[in-house]
Amino acid sequence: MMAKPGTIGARCVRSEDPRLLTGRGRYVADVHVPGMLEVAFVRSTVAHARIESVDVARAAGLADVEAVLVSSDLPEIHMDSRRHPRILSTPQAPLAAGKARFVGEAVAMVIAADRYTAEDAAEIVDVVYSEPLSDLDGSAEPLFEHIPDNVVFRDAESYGKPEEAFDAAALVVAKKLSLARQSACPIEGRGCVADYDPAARHLTVHASTQAPHRLRRDLAAALELPEHQVKVVMHDVGGAFGQKIPTHMEEIAVAAASMRIGRPLRWIEDRQENLTAAPHSRGQDIEVELALDEQHRFVGLRARIVGDSGAYSFNSGSCLTEAYRTARALPGPYDVVNYSYDVKICLTNRSPIAPYRGVGFVAAQAARELLIDEAARQLGMDRFELRRINLVDSGKLPYTTCTGWRYAEGTFVETLDRVEEILAEGQDGGGDPDDRLIGVGVSPFVEPSGVGSEGGMQVHGLVLPSHDAARVVIDPGGKATVSFGTPSVGQGLETTMAQVAADVLGLEMEDVTVSWTDTSQAPMSLTGTRASRAAVVTGGAVARAAEDVRLQVLEVASAMLEIDVLDLDIDKGRISVAGEGTPRLSVSEVVRAGYFDAKLRQEGRERTFEATRLYDPPASYSNACVAAVVEVDAATGGVAVRRIVAVEDCGTMINPMIVDGQFIGAAAQAIGAALFEQVRYGPDEQPTTSTLMDYLLPTTQETVRVEMEHVEIPSGLTERGIKGMGESGMIGTVAAIACAVADALGPAGSALRALPFAPEEVWTLLHNG
């Protein structure tokens, strides 16, 4: 079926591209406000120590330094947006008060005329720390007095009868996997411009954020301002990938400082800050066991997971997003009814943990698929076949996993079968050269998509309201403007949301504009652009609002033509009567008449050609299968990815070009995540990956052309059948590559246990067993 150009399903080029390609994007560092000063933070150089004193005198005396602020200069701020009733809260001040808990934590802030001066001054702020409070002998002081064991969260659940299943099993396999800390590392770091107007008591904040309304809520609460007095402005965001979901303490500090000194302030972090002080992700130790019966069916699954929280349980991103979600996600697309997990999340003297694309799911997927491969190896069984007989096949749908994920639809087996075919078609016949070990990995997965309140409930097992609203308005020129509160952080919402509106309104794509505004104008997005949700949730809200506006247009046209609304249709901006060839009116004529002709106005049913609607979709799940082929160089331990094959099903694709782009981009991130990205700390918890020479990102040299196909089955659950897939390339591909490396190493591969499978890990295994 061919889609109409410029509507849902069209592979059209992006509306935002001309702006971004010509240097006219507006990122937070491009914002200039008259009278603006620059902020540089003084950050802790120690991981855990009491702050004995902070001497700012020399720094404050430099020319062009406006102020140097320490914790006591800012109001006592409480920010607590706990999302699970049982996670222990760790108070965190915007500037460390009393003690520093990780290297990189902000201790003081310099405000100066320009960033050069601000950094000069930051260097001469004299902070005296106590002796380290952490000792290797285990006599460390806890990070917080009220949490003596440093455990901020613990949860154990059991579904079905896992113990009995394991006792009766024909085979039990086990796998241990540690996942290094990684950084989302958007090329644009974090930053904000805060401008407080003391006369109006009004705070305007420009921020590189994924969740403007949530940032407004957090800022208002922390600074004790009414929410309507805080405005967060939306503009271009230079990559985010989850790191920009949380409200950052620096954003609160900069806003509080602007209120204190009454000047607009700008903070743009540098890469060292981004790599050390911005939240990291992953950081888990997982032990999983799988029980199989005589027919090789998965009869039981158990997991013990220890998650790293970093120095704070985090105030809006929360460490739960990693280990806890891993625990809830482990059964995945497989039919396993007996499952138990025990998850514990501990404080460490490192930067806090927050989301990064595929948060929690990446770890679950990697651990589970490596475990399944281990079972296949021990059984001498084909790895596709072992998965095929255990996946939730279409005959079992609808299916609810033991942790409560409800799959109403899905193509788990179909996508696996197709990946196997594509893999076989592309097989090169040549023999392996010496020292080159080839491995194949396969990874079928399911992704909670378009998370609304029900999806949030199913994923987390707790109530987490999440929905979006959108506004559509048609002007007298017959053109539509769409606004919503989910910023585009690269996924092209300016294009896809215009496609949805154009499709529903019957307008040409170029007659619809997405307008980026601010939290005072944009309809509310409760939780922002995250969790593969904007296409589904914002898209659904746009579709609903557009439907309302379409009806208003048709009602006025009906009055003008004296023809029943049901007999009218809009296509390409023109209104026709059913059965007639020539359109009667244009949308512009109708809207103009609606505004200017008083006779057409109707008391009690005023038509503003504008509507705002909210969408809170039912839970939906997209799925895909990814295979990877890798080549291991036995001499160096280096791994090169040779092929990535993906077949995915995200329901209706609004724009297949963008769907491909999301998947391929995430798959590249997965190459880094599986093979080399690693935030490292040295002795005394000093970060040693503070530049992009140390924290390695994939380049054109490590990435490959992704062989991609789609199974497009519109969802029966969501508006327009759309499902989300922004994270899927990451979730599936890390596991596929990990399994491929293990496969290349043969029996030795079973011992791989620390992701990323970096050259040293692989080489050590090959050479020392």
Added chain:
Amino acid sequence: MTDAAEMADVEVQVNGRRVRRRVTVRMTAADFLRDVLGLRGTHLGCEHGVCGACTIVVDGVAVRSCLLYAPQLDGRSVLTVEGLQSPTGELHPLQAAFMKHHGLQCGFCTSGFLLSAFELLSEERGLTEESVREGLSGNLCRCTGYQGIVDAVLEADRAWER
């Protein structure tokens, strides 16, 4: 720090226009372009010469503007992303190809890729995928996985009459 206030004159041709400014000697070329000239299409991703987001072309050579000081531009000719479009507003063949092949998502690294590719295509013709990948290996993109970028540069190689 004693040099922090030292000033120098910079006279430079930027996107075909001659400009003359007095700046502190420690100001980077990137900050000069962005903050002094207001050309904010040049973006800073790492400020230590790895990511390539701030790439500009100086006398035909792609360089990292975060690693150059503004006075080093004196007497030179600079091309930034703002200078790629034709005077009549038409996209450069590279820009058009990036759009067609979805060679950008968030757009933050894009200027650097365009200018690295500009240098690459200025020097060579008839590139293979491998040589494009090699030529762009010094620029980081976190969004696209590079596939669209590589396809765009291959297309621009054919489309750009030069």
